[in-house]
Amino acid sequence: MRTAVHSSSVIGPTVGFVRLPHGEGLPLPAYESAGAAGMDLRAAVPEDRPLLILPGKRALVPTGLVLEIPEGMEGQVRPRSGLAFKHGLTVLNSPGTVDSDYRGEVKVLLVNLGDEDFPVTRGMRIAQIVFAPVTQVTVEERALAGGTTRGAGGFGSTGTA
């Protein structure tokens, strides 16, 4: 049973959603619980032609949506943990980055890491998108980086336990 879509009391920035013709009839993404971080994205594949992803293969899945994300924000396309756990299905480039100036269709790059064929059907919730602030920095070339206690230690330099 699907639970009701919640309308959060949190008022955030507004993101524009434009539905493309092949997305007609699909529900717009929505927060599925009051405190959800992401909105689920649905597959805008033809009703009569599910997209079959074979084990080890990947597919770019259309969502039927063009977004208008405010400047200073991005959309992060992330896997749904249920699909990853049950079927080994994940987002290959996770988190996918949707730039605020992108006006093409948002697509989800799914990869099947499971051992069975996975059929993506129309309207299936295949991934989620999280909107987040972005900071663009100014590049300042320097001759040397200032010293720190860590220095160049990394990749396990502080131990494993």
Ligand SMILES: O=c1ccn([C@H]2C[C@H](O)[C@@H](COP(=O)(O)OP(=O)(O)OP(=O)(O)O)O2)c(=O)[nH]1
């Ligand atoms: O999961 C994703 C990732 C990206 N995009 C779209 C929106 C993003 O703004 C654009 C470019 O993404 P990215 O910068 O990750 O790809 P690129 O390989 O660097 O392509 P480009 O040269 O177009 O930036 O592709 C998606 O629809 N879904």
Ligand SMILES: [Mg+2]
């Ligand atoms: Mg890029």
